Amino acid sequence: MKFFAKSLLNFDSVNKLNKELEEKNKELKKLTQRLDYALKGSTDGLWDWNIKTSEVYFSPQWKSMLGFSEDEISGSLKEWEDRIHPDDIKNVYKDLQKHMDAKSDRYVNEHRVLCKDGSYKWILDRGKIVEYDEDGKPSRMTGTHTDISKQKKFAQELNNQNIKLEILTKEQNSLLSLFDKGDLTLFKWNNDAKWSIEYVSGNVSKLMGYTKDEFLYSNVVYSSCIHPDDLSYVFEEVQDAIKNNMDFFKHNPYRVVTKNGDIKWVLDYTVTQKNKDGQITHFIGYISDVTEQKNTEDNFRNYMVLASDAIHVLNEKGDVVECSHSFANMLGYTYEEALRLNVKDWDINFKNDELVARIKQFMSDPQTFDTKQKRKDGVEIDVQINAKGIDINGKKYLYASARDISERKKHEQEIIIAKEVAEEANRSKSEFLANMSHEIRTPMTGILGFVEHLSKSEHNSERIKEFEAIKNSGETLLHIINDILDFSKIESGKMDIEFHPYNIQNLIDNTKAIFDELVKDKKIHFEKNIDKNLPECIIMDETRLKQIIFNLLSNAIKFTSQEGSVKLHIKYLQEKNMMYFSVSDTGIGVAKENVEKIFEAFGQEDTSTTRRFGGTGLGLSISHKLVGMMGGELKVESKLGKGSKFYFELPVTVCEKQSQFEKDSSTNMSKTQNFSGHILVVEDNKTNQMLMSMILDDFGITYDIANDGVEAIKCYQKNSYDIILMDENMPNMNGIEATRQIRILEMEKNLDSTPIIAVTANAMTDDRQRFIDAKMDDYISKPYTEKDIKTVLEKYLI
Numbered sequence: 001m002k003f004f005a006k007s008l009l010n011f012d013s014v015n016k017l018n019k020e021l022e023e024k025n026k027e028l029k030k031l032t033q034r035l036d037y038a039l040k041g042s043t044d045g046l047w048d049w050n051i052k053t054s055e056v057y058f059s060p061q062w063k064s065m066l067g068f069s070e071d072e073i074s075g076s077l078k079e080w081e082d083r084i085h086p087d088d089i090k091n092v093y094k095d096l097q098k099h100m101d102a103k104s105d106r107y108v109n110e111h112r113v114l115c116k117d118g119s120y121k122w123i124l125d126r127g128k129i130v131e132y133d134e135d136g137k138p139s140r141m142t143g144t145h146t147d148i149s150k151q152k153k154f155a156q157e158l159n160n161q162n163i164k165l166e167i168l169t170k171e172q173n174s175l176l177s178l179f180d181k182g183d184l185t186l187f188k189w190n191n192d193a194k195w196s197i198e199y200v201s202g203n204v205s206k207l208m209g210y211t212k213d214e215f216l217y218s219n220v221v222y223s224s225c226i227h228p229d230d231l232s233y234v235f236e237e238v239q240d241a242i243k244n245n246m247d248f249f250k251h252n253p254y255r256v257v258t259k260n261g262d263i264k265w266v267l268d269y270t271v272t273q274k275n276k277d278g279q280i281t282h283f284i285g286y287i288s289d290v291t292e293q294k295n296t297e298d299n300f301r302n303y304m305v306l307a308s309d310a311i312h313v314l315n316e317k318g319d320v321v322e323c324s325h326s327f328a329n330m331l332g333y334t335y336e337e338a339l340r341l342n343v344k345d346w347d348i349n350f351k352n353d354e355l356v357a358r359i360k361q362f363m364s365d366p367q368t369f370d371t372k373q374k375r376k377d378g379v380e381i382d383v384q385i386n387a388k389g390i391d392i393n394g395k396k397y398l399y400a401s402a403r404d405i406s407e408r409k410k411h412e413q414e415i416i417i418a419k420e421v422a423e424e425a426n427r428s429k430s431e432f433l434a435n436m437s438h439e440i441r442t443p444m445t446g447i448l449g450f451v452e453h454l455s456k457s458e459h460n461s462e463r464i465k466e467f468e469a470i471k472n473s474g475e476t477l478l479h480i481i482n483d484i485l486d487f488s489k490i491e492s493g494k495m496d497i498e499f500h501p502y503n504i505q506n507l508i509d510n511t512k513a514i515f516d517e518l519v520k521d522k523k524i525h526f527e528k529n530i531d532k533n534l535p536e537c538i539i540m541d542e543t544r545l546k547q548i549i550f551n552l553l554s555n556a557i558k559f560t561s562q563e564g565s566v567k568l569h570i571k572y573l574q575e576k577n578m579m580y581f582s583v584s585d586t587g588i589g590v591a592k593e594n595v596e597k598i599f600e601a602f603g604q605e606d607t608s609t610t611r612r613f614g615g616t617g618l619g620l621s622i623s624h625k626l627v628g629m630m631g632g633e634l635k636v637e638s639k640l641g642k643g644s645k646f647y648f649e650l651p652v653t654v655c656e657k658q659s660q661f662e663k664d665s666s667t668n669m670s671k672t673q674n675f676s677g678h679i680l681v682v683e684d685n686k687t688n689q690m691l692m693s694m695i696l697d698d699f700g701i702t703y704d705i706a707n708d709g710v711e712a713i714k715c716y717q718k719n720s721y722d723i724i725l726m727d728e729n730m731p732n733m734n735g736i737e738a739t740r741q742i743r744i745l746e747m748e749k750n751l752d753s754t755p756i757i758a759v760t761a762n763a764m765t766d767d768r769q770r771f772i773d774a775k776m777d778d779y780i781s782k783p784y785t786e787k788d789i790k791t792v793l794e795k796y797l798i
Contacts, residue, residue: 709733
């Protein structure tokens with residue numbers, strides 16, 4: 001029974017608890033419903049943030065506030081973060097962190113949030129942490145968004161109004177202060193016959209000498225202070241304002257007479273005051289002293305009249321508003337006539353519709369330019385203009401200074417003509433040098449060629465010496481010609497430096513082969529100090545480097561007496577990536593005062609040097625210029641009677657590995673090599689035909705001879721040739737034109753290309769390019785040797 005009774009009691013307790021729970025649920029449901037109604041009825045947006053997962057519940061009102069529908073915003077914190085204005089996000093996080101750190105009881109921040117349409121709304125964002133985890137860290141936070149854009153706009157407008165009011169107040173205070181203490185004087189006159197004064201500012205005594213009280217309470221009338229010569233036009237300006245019922249007008253500057261009799265220029269800006277019927281009852285004048293400015297303008301006008309330059313001031317329409325007498329005289333007008341001109345009357349370079357635009361352009365963009373102008377008498381003159389904009393009494397004008405440059409233009413034209421004449425003379429000189437080279441090299445080919453051919457079979461030592469003398473004389477003549485041609489190329493700017501891979505050892509070997517016999521004949525000690533660590537391959541202009549070293553060595557040997565010494569020193573300066581070259585001797589040396597002169601064209605220390613040692617005096621000049629063109633400087637150390645040292649450094653690029661160099665052209669000519677082939681020799685000079693025949697006979701080559709380009713084409717059409725040796729300068733048809741015709745025939749008949757080698761007595765800079773352009777394969781220069789011909793045969797027959 002007790003157990004049963006106890007069970008009944010427990011059952012009653014459970015029933016009671018269930019009823020209480022049911023009541024609580026009903027109450028919770030009502031509260032939830034009320035909250036839902038409240039949220040729906042409210043314009044605020046609700047957010048609920050799970051801090052641990054960064055998930056956020058955004059209420060429909062929160063989303064619609066920004067223009068989004070329910071399904072357009074996800075439940076991610078990033079949805080909110082990405083929409084905060086960049087300028088506001090720092091403060092948002094600052095206030096949020098402050099609440100997180102328990103430094104504020106709630107989070108409150110005003111910031112801008114990006115809406116769907118791209119605009120921003122001001123949001124009052126409020127929230128509070130409502131849950132913490134077991135470690136006491138915030139885990140949940142809820143809050144609301146309230147749209148406060150209208151309040152913000154209203155507050156901004158109110159703030160702007162307050163700022164404007166504050167500015168206006170300051171301006172009014174400043175204005176009052178300006179009239180009492182500043183330079184502007186304020187008058188208020190009645191619109192009556194005497195212009196009686198109703199008010200005047202306290203600083204009037206500074207302008208007029210009269211006190212404020214004298215104007216207000218005595219018989220002093222403002223109109224009586226205006227200069228008698230100006231009173232009538234000032235009165236007319238006032239009457240015109242009354243007639244036209246103007247609200248504002250500005251007087252032209254006029255003079256006033258002060259209490260002590262001084263005369264001042266004033267500028268008067270007047271505002272009219274009207275009654276309810278629109279009639280003018282008062283004039284309020286703002287008057288400033290412009291005496292100093294007026295005097296400056298008068299001085300400027302006097303300067304303009306007296307200036308030596310042709311100064312003129314134009315308005316925006318191009319009318320002359322002021323000018324100097326020099327301007328009028330330059331164009332042949334009187335001063336009074338010039339003041340009535342427009343820029344269209346004298347400028348002939350621009351169309352009428354362009355002139356106004358040009359004037360406005362020059363006002364904002366000062367320029368100096370040359371143009372042509374027409375005088376009153378119709379004569380055209382060249383003029384240089386300096387034009388810029390100036391401001392006079394608030395108006396824009398063009399200030400221009402003109403200068404007649406007709407003589408200068410005439411001189412410039414004379415210089416152009418003189419330049420053309422000089423260039424033509426230079427071309428004539430080049431043609432003369434080319435012709436001179438051709439006329440000398442052509443017979444020299446026969447002389448040196450036959451000497452070489454005859455000396456091969458000669459065993460008499462005396463005859464061999466005679467042949468050697470002829471050969472040396474011929475080579476000396478060629479050296480002189482080459483010096484003249486090189487100097488001409490350098491002076492005309494046609495000398496080109498061509499950099500190629502080069503083995504410096506070739507230079508050393510060539511100097512030994514060429515100069516050993518010379519120093520042996522003069523019993524000169526020739527020492528070569530060559531750096532063992534020279535790069536095997538450098539990028540260098542081999543031809544010009546050889547020319548420089550050979551010139552320096554030739555001079556050293558020439559100016560050194562028997563049993564003297566000459567030294568060649570070459571080393572690589574690795575730290576500077578440069579090559580060092582020097583040639584020193586124990587020769588005659590150079591006096592200190594003549595050191596610079598030796599680098600001049602055609603210059604030697606004195607004329608006796610030329611007589612004693614010979615030469616053109618061009619070698620050092622050419623070498624000096626070539627070293628400069630290659631990036632160095634040829635220097636000299638010398639003592640008279642002791643000897644000289646010429647040295648220079650050149651920047652070089654070291655090759656990574658040995659490149660292909662020219663094959664060693666040294667050939668033992670004592671042994672004749674036989675070749676197989678048929679050659680066409682095109683040569684108009686009978687002596688050179690004979691020489692070439694002997695050389696080709698020695699080599700076992702068969703050949704035909706053509707006397708000019710026309711015969712060469714006929715021979716080519718009848719026979720097949722392995723090589724064509726083509727002279728360049730011939731009558732009837734030259735070698736270049738003949739080559740072009742042969743190449744056309746090859747194309748038309750689909751024939752293999754025959755090697756055509758130019759044999760030229762010309763030696764100008766552009767010859768090689770001309771041969772390439774004419775489709776020639778190679779060229780050799782006159783005078784040529786058997787070795788030159790053998791090199792060609794080896795290259796094109798083997």
